[in-house]
Amino acid sequence: MSETELQDWLYETSLIGELKQLGLVTTLLELDNVAQDPTLTDVTFDWQRLLFAASILARSDKRAHLEASLRIATGAMLLPTSDPVRDTAAVLFDKLSNRRSVTLAEQRGRLKPHLESRLGVALRIEDQRRQLESSILLEATGERLSVNEFQFEFWQAAGQERAWLSASAPTASGKTFLVLKWLVDCIAIGKIRRVVYLAPTRALVSEIESSLMEVAAQAELDIEISSLPSAQKYADAEKTGKQCVFVFTQERLHLLANLLRDRINVDLVVVDEAHKIGDSQRGVILQDAIERLLRSSPNMRVMFVSPATQNPEVLLEDAPDTTPTIPIDSDVATVLQNIVVAHQVPAKPTKWALKFRHNEEYLPLGTLTLASKPNTLAKRLAFIAAAIGERGGTLVYANGAAEAEDVAEIISQLLPTAKEIDQELADLADLARKCVHKSYRLAPLVEAGIAFHYGNMPSLIRLEVERLFKTGKLKFLVCTSTLIEGVNLSCRTIVVRGPRKGKKTPMEPQDFWNLAGRAGRWGDEFQGNIICIDAADKRAWPSGVPQRTRYPIRRETDTALSKLDELAAYIEQRPAGVERDLGKVRAFEQVSAYLTTAYVRDRSLTAAPWAKRQPAANLQRLEQALAKATQGLELSAEIGVRNPGVSLLGLQRLLAFFQAYEGPPEDLLPAPSESDDAYHRFSNMMERINDNVLTVFRPSTLIPLHALTVLQWLKGFSLPTIIRKRIEYLQRRDGEVNIASVIRGTLEMIEGTARFLAPRYFSAYVDVLNQHLKAIDREDLIDSDLDIGVALELGVSTVTLRSLMELGMSRIGAVALYEVVALDDLDQAACIQWVVDRRDRLDSIGLPSILVREIRENVLKKTMAKE
Numbered sequence: 001m002s003e004t005e006l007q008d009w010l011y012e013t014s015l016i017g018e019l020k021q022l023g024l025v026t027t028l029l030e031l032d033n034v035a036q037d038p039t040l041t042d043v044t045f046d047w048q049r050l051l052f053a054a055s056i057l058a059r060s061d062k063r064a065h066l067e068a069s070l071r072i073a074t075g076a077m078l079l080p081t082s083d084p085v086r087d088t089a090a091v092l093f094d095k096l097s098n099r100r101s102v103t104l105a106e107q108r109g110r111l112k113p114h115l116e117s118r119l120g121v122a123l124r125i126e127d128q129r130r131q132l133e134s135s136i137l138l139e140a141t142g143e144r145l146s147v148n149e150f151q152f153e154f155w156q157a158a159g160q161e162r163a164w165l166s167a168s169a170p171t172a173s174g175k176t177f178l179v180l181k182w183l184v185d186c187i188a189i190g191k192i193r194r195v196v197y198l199a200p201t202r203a204l205v206s207e208i209e210s211s212l213m214e215v216a217a218q219a220e221l222d223i224e225i226s227s228l229p230s231a232q233k234y235a236d237a238e239k240t241g242k243q244c245v246f247v248f249t250q251e252r253l254h255l256l257a258n259l260l261r262d263r264i265n266v267d268l269v270v271v272d273e274a275h276k277i278g279d280s281q282r283g284v285i286l287q288d289a290i291e292r293l294l295r296s297s298p299n300m301r302v303m304f305v306s307p308a309t310q311n312p313e314v315l316l317e318d319a320p321d322t323t324p325t326i327p328i329d330s331d332v333a334t335v336l337q338n339i340v341v342a343h344q345v346p347a348k349p350t351k352w353a354l355k356f357r358h359n360e361e362y363l364p365l366g367t368l369t370l371a372s373k374p375n376t377l378a379k380r381l382a383f384i385a386a387a388i389g390e391r392g393g394t395l396v397y398a399n400g401a402a403e404a405e406d407v408a409e410i411i412s413q414l415l416p417t418a419k420e421i422d423q424e425l426a427d428l429a430d431l432a433r434k435c436v437h438k439s440y441r442l443a444p445l446v447e448a449g450i451a452f453h454y455g456n457m458p459s460l461i462r463l464e465v466e467r468l469f470k471t472g473k474l475k476f477l478v479c480t481s482t483l484i485e486g487v488n489l490s491c492r493t494i495v496v497r498g499p500r501k502g503k504k505t506p507m508e509p510q511d512f513w514n515l516a517g518r519a520g521r522w523g524d525e526f527q528g529n530i531i532c533i534d535a536a537d538k539r540a541w542p543s544g545v546p547q548r549t550r551y552p553i554r555r556e557t558d559t560a561l562s563k564l565d566e567l568a569a570y571i572e573q574r575p576a577g578v579e580r581d582l583g584k585v586r587a588f589e590q591v592s593a594y595l596t597t598a599y600v601r602d603r604s605l606t607a608a609p610w611a612k613r614q615p616a617a618n619l620q621r622l623e624q625a626l627a628k629a630t631q632g633l634e635l636s637a638e639i640g641v642r643n644p645g646v647s648l649l650g651l652q653r654l655l656a657f658f659q660a661y662e663g664p665p666e667d668l669l670p671a672p673s674e675s676d677d678a679y680h681r682f683s684n685m686m687e688r689i690n691d692n693v694l695t696v697f698r699p700s701t702l703i704p705l706h707a708l709t710v711l712q713w714l715k716g717f718s719l720p721t722i723i724r725k726r727i728e729y730l731q732r733r734d735g736e737v738n739i740a741s742v743i744r745g746t747l748e749m750i751e752g753t754a755r756f757l758a759p760r761y762f763s764a765y766v767d768v769l770n771q772h773l774k775a776i777d778r779e780d781l782i783d784s785d786l787d788i789g790v791a792l793e794l795g796v797s798t799v800t801l802r803s804l805m806e807l808g809m810s811r812i813g814a815v816a817l818y819e820v821v822a823l824d825d826l827d828q829a830a831c832i833q834w835v836v837d838r839r840d841r842l843d844s845i846g847l848p849s850i851l852v853r854e855i856r857e858n859v860l861k862k863t864m865a866k867e
Helices: 001-012 014-029 045-057 061-077 084-096 101-105 120-132 150-160 175-188 201-218 230-238 249-261 274-278 283-297 312-316 376-388 403-412 423-435 440-449 457-469 481-485 509-516 556-561 562-574 582-602 609-613 616-629 635-641 648-660 678-692 700-714 719-734 739-775 788-794 799-808 811-817 828-837 847-864
Strands: 035-036 135-137 145-146 165-168 195-199 224-228 244-248 269-270 301-307 325-329 336-345 348-358 360-367 394-397 448-451 476-479 495-496 527-533
Touching: 001 045, 001 061, 014 145, 014 348, 014 527, 035 045, 045 061, 045 084, 045 120, 045 230, 045 562, 061 084, 061 101, 061 336, 061 476, 061 495, 084 101, 084 120, 084 495, 101 811, 120 376, 135 150, 135 788, 145 150, 145 648, 150 165, 150 175, 165 312, 175 195, 175 201, 175 269, 175 301, 175 788, 195 249, 201 224, 201 244, 201 481, 224 230, 230 244, 230 249, 249 457, 249 788, 269 283, 269 481, 274 283, 274 360, 283 562, 283 582, 325 527, 336 360, 348 376, 348 440, 376 495, 376 527, 376 811, 394 616, 403 440, 403 448, 403 476, 403 609, 403 739, 423 440, 423 719, 423 811, 423 847, 440 476, 448 556, 457 847, 556 562, 556 582, 556 739, 562 582, 562 648, 582 616, 582 635, 582 678, 635 648, 635 719, 648 678, 648 719, 648 739, 678 700, 678 739, 700 719, 700 739, 700 788, 700 847, 719 739, 739 788, 788 799, 799 811, 799 828, 811 847, 828 847
Parallel strands: 165 301, 165 325, 195 244, 195 269, 224 244, 269 301, 336 527, 394 476, 394 495, 448 476, 495 527
Antiparallel strands: 035 360, 135 145, 336 348, 348 360
16 A cells, blocks of 8 residues: 555545544534534543554645644644654644644643653754754744745745745745745845835735835835825836835825836736736736836845635736746645634524534534524624633624624623723724724723724724734724735634625635635634534525635736627727627626736737737737727827826816817816815716716716815825814704714725825826826826825825825824824924924824824934934
């Protein structure tokens, strides 16, 4: 019998019964208020046999075998066993390149310290050899870092100069941690000077920026880290030679490239959550961003990082022909993720039968008893979460912000009342009340030890929620799909019922497993549980609880190109007017805009990086469609480059509108936000964009609200002010209003309109208008000082506000501080001096404590660094 045959026999035949029992009893360790199934009473294990078998399975390269070995090691460490058994389990963890679990066991008192002193000579030598083989050397500090198999392979590959790299591994495998460590190490020894780190959402940008600052501080490295598209920061870094890392969304990268007129040079671009290149809304913008950087920095390296993908090598197909490429595809488990399904016991609404899933089989686990009868779906989710995750560290997945708030409210009523509110929780509640709204539902919930978390929340509040959940001060966190956008938040238990991505679309299996990967984060937990409620209900789970699967990577451009005839027809018909078929718009608008710009820029598609993957006949068909559609196009390719995702064909109709306008050209200009007619002009701009380019400000009846929100955001209004004005207007119009709903709706409109649609389409509007003004010799009307896209992205209108944000402050912090700063033209040095002059009075000027901390960390620290 070969070793492979032995491993298969052990897993499929010899150990099958014990692995099932181990799964059941180890899962029960993490669940509260569960009466175990009677069949699990007095279960015992032959640990000597199991650990020996596990050591054989640990040499396999099959995920199932390695997971079984990990299950045995975990059980031996967590169940009531002897010290020698736990020592052997620790050795087994080392064989699985899982040193962090050994360290965790020591921290939690499951393993006595100084394991090596208890090993025999041969085992000690073997243990030292394994530790060396599964560790990496940080050149900057000489420190050795224990890593898992994926991390070691990544580090080795990343060390090959010039190579493009595409790395994929499960959610809990420490990808981001290692990338940041590698990045800081390379910067410290001078291998890399200028980096762009791309993340798909602002939530992930905030997290990466914060984590990168922490890693750099640990290495005692002074580098410029910024998430703002600032030409000044880039110029300063070039002038001084200081290393810098820009952490951007793809949209912010385009804004910086616009400010620098594409004179941007970087050594490396890291693309996090790289599978998002297939996203229907932002995938094309991401692909365009990478290609735009490559045109200005032809020698840069590209590093793609994605969670559990089937085909990471696909992302390397567009690398230059002379560039080496390295795909890394890992599916090795570092922690256990246990699927538990919960069904109501017939005729007993407070009793819930739990079953553990082992492969395709569901095994009785025990019964959960609830304190009350859950008569709504929200109560089912809340009651079960509160009972089964009583110890804390529990994430609850909700299908939308409103549901998240409602479920959190119910859970808060089931928690014991604290005798005294923790000061950090009180500070977060104070921040929520003062910097969002006095009636924001988050504040009283936080004081009870629970919070909700969604993408439209202000970044400073969201980051503080994450921090306090990680420290255990927040026991429960009710989240939305922000978690499957890459936010690195771990927990012990996830509770979910009928997960959706968006309001109606059932979650894809790969997204479900990305979410599940948050349970039992490597180094923080040995295992995690995913509690799936009503798993047999087809309305909640149309395809059942998904089996483990991985993302198939497919660029959004490739998806559209696979429908060549439909795409070509869409391009040919696009000049006729605004497309009203939303299905076609979603499928083809962004890709057709991207193709049109490429064709106008190069007069051909053959120079595009992806062209080598397309048959010549397909390229010819597309070029014919584009030649027909762009006949008579007057706009320059530069306008298409500056405004990715916005169709030059639609913008040509906007230009035609400007050319036919019979009034004075001044009427077409956007007004400064301080102007009395700014609201009227913004409304007109939105209507012209809807009528000529694309109907993006929907519904058209809400254009007044869209315009008002954009204006208030651009003026630098605080969130409390914007929300208060909205509530007052609705109360005058309708009487009673749902304040929680208005707060959520306002946050959503700020994110969706003021920070996404308006920057994109207002920038394009201004670029087209400027071309028209030059053509009619009215360049005197062009405002060269204001980039409206950047202004809207940041939501600031004065030099002082922008300076504060460039110093690292959040928008809500900058706006709150600006309310007590008299001057609006302070540069960064002047802002620092203002704070220094008042450093002893910061606690007494009425700002929330968290904002005072932010000022000290982001403004005063720059003074201390200079000193």
